[in-house]
Amino acid sequence: MPQPRFARFAIALPLYRVFEYALAEGDKALPGTRYRLPFGNRSCTGILLDSDRASEFEPSKIKPVEQRLDDEAVIDAHMLELARWIAEYYLQPLGEVLFLCLPGYLRGARTQASTRVKRWKLGPAASDDPESLLRRSPRQLEIVQALAAEPRGLTALDFKVINPDWHAPVARLEQKNLIRFEWSEPESAPLPSPILPELSHEQRQILERIEPQLETFGAHLLDGITGSGKTEVYLRLIRNRLDAGRQVIYLVPEIGLTSQLIERIGERFGEAYAISHSGLSDLQRYRAWERFRRGEAGIMLGTRSSLFAQSSRLGLIVIDEEHDHSYRQEDGVRYHARDVAIKRAQMLNIPVLLGSATPSLESLNNLGRDHYHRYRLDARPTAFAPPPLELVDISKSRLDSGCAAATLERIGQHLERRGQVLIYLNRRGYAPIVLCHECGWQAHCFNCDARLTLHQSVSSLICHHCGFNRGLPEACPECGQVEIRHYGIGTEQLEQGLGQRFPEVPVLRIDRDVIASREALKQRLQTLAGGEPCILVGTQMIAKGHDYPAISLAVVLDADQALFSASYRASERLAQTLFQVAGRSGRGDREGEALVQTRFPQHPLMQALRRKTYRDIAAGLLQERQSYGFPPFARAVMFRADAVELEQAMRLLEKIRDELAAAREYSRLSCIGPLPALMTRRIGRYRAQLCLLAVDFRVLRSVLNDAMPAIETLAGGGRASWSVDVDAYDL
């Protein structure tokens, strides 16, 4: 009997170990292919890692695989290497990382759809004067003539245009050997040659500096004020790479308001791009992934996970708005797409281009390192510079729809001068607080330590953390008092209030509740693009990325929360948001203004925001971080646990801490906790955390290397579970 062959597999479960199975006879055992594997009393999908190693197990105990799902690898050798790096760096199970790298469509047992097409060309017999041969078959002659005019060949789609009933004549011609088909890979579409804007002096200089470095690894930070033409620089570099036969991944934080960008890319690159984001179906995203993998699309434009698009000739990764937090995945496999992109570029020896008007403190701090370069764009190609931030003191004023009288007056002025107005309020719904005046009862979520938000449009109280919702109570559930009031303001109420106040212009709301309908979003964006006066109201979605030249006033309604936040990142985030929001205004031929409402105009950060540039503020914040020993001057690793009781979560983290404490270099790092998490109860589970901080990352690594093998086997007991977050965002 022939010896069975064994292979190791990573499976899509949060388990750190890999599993061995026996392969069928004759299996080629290609690393990166998917198999159905028996697992317990069910089956699961696994990815073959390697084979023909000496097994640690008794051969008769190793189960055979159920079925091989792929003929060719779905994870190429480079992606396998990158996944191993992610698993190791972020301490995440390899199986989970590998399945994260695949489009959702391929995470189960679905087979790869074929993207091959039949392409017909003239056959060997066609050289014998087909005209006379086919004189009595005009339909066949038509097809032969079309093929003679197109040496690349024609597909079924092309034939359909020539003759809807193309099957019969084509079959006859094939029999006569006048034509034949071959299976062909879809070809990449030709690039159009649009008229390009003349580059500014600054843009040209930057291109001249970056272009000679495109064949090697480098992290290029394009630090350019809002509206300075960063996108134009990306597009030129992308074109350069495509012309060199390479492919490009272009990441953006959110696709919501980027329809403008998609149009711009379409004009530049025709059909040569693929798009992937969470608004698309699994099949659509898979097709995009496949088109890019096959080289049919030169550009992959998308959100975070598009970074895992595979290509054998990747030549550049662009990360727009590199400071944006949406590049961090906060559940499942925790990773930062910007940091993984830099690693990927380094492995492939290609450049990565990071762009932002408000670069992250991490990237600014990295500028001192080898292979990091900064380029600055200090002016807009258009008429006006981004507006300074003007503070509106609301400590003593009565607010009407969340706006001070001075703010409303300014909105009126801009509308009168036919400008568009953008109002940023990072709170969706109608009102964030619902309470009884009689007894003090407040509407709280049953599952979370959080208030319920009033959503008037659907007459419900909704939890923004778990989605729990209930109808509006007729009377106070505690004392029966019928007058229940709401406080505070969300985008829904703002839209309503402004609509009453400015009935002559449309008020467009854009937030997660609206964006659920693509059509509603499209309509609103069309109105904005039309350039007529209107008011745009929305959450963080409207704060970034877009370029609507008629917007002349940007207003931030409530900036104060960040001043008293427990997060050490709050100041950085606030500065980024305010400069981004302000930067949406004054992009056209009207000078822009930006207002920030605050109850604390004298707060040092507010004063800095008013007077200084982002770069100066960032430099100050970096100094602060250094003196407190916070990231990026220290590295943070966070263990989190959750359970049905707080006690269980805390106990699990204590066990983890004990394992860490046994490591050789433990005394060289600081360990904070375990402590209950800031929002202790969320989605029905109690949460606690344990934070490790070290100035020297090698110390952190060494402790984790010592302790992880034991920690990986720690089951919660009593349904507690834990996760680990390397380079944790918030402590």
Ligand code: ADP
């Ligand atoms: P950023 O990405 O820095 O916010 P964009 O690339 O979107 O800026 O440019 C802002 C606006 O300026 C866009 O409308 C763009 O078409 C225009 N623009 C960019 N570069 C030039 C240029 N060299 N000449 C004229 N207009 C330009």
Ligand code: ZN
């Ligand atoms: Zn009451």
Ligand code: ZN
């Ligand atoms: Zn909840």
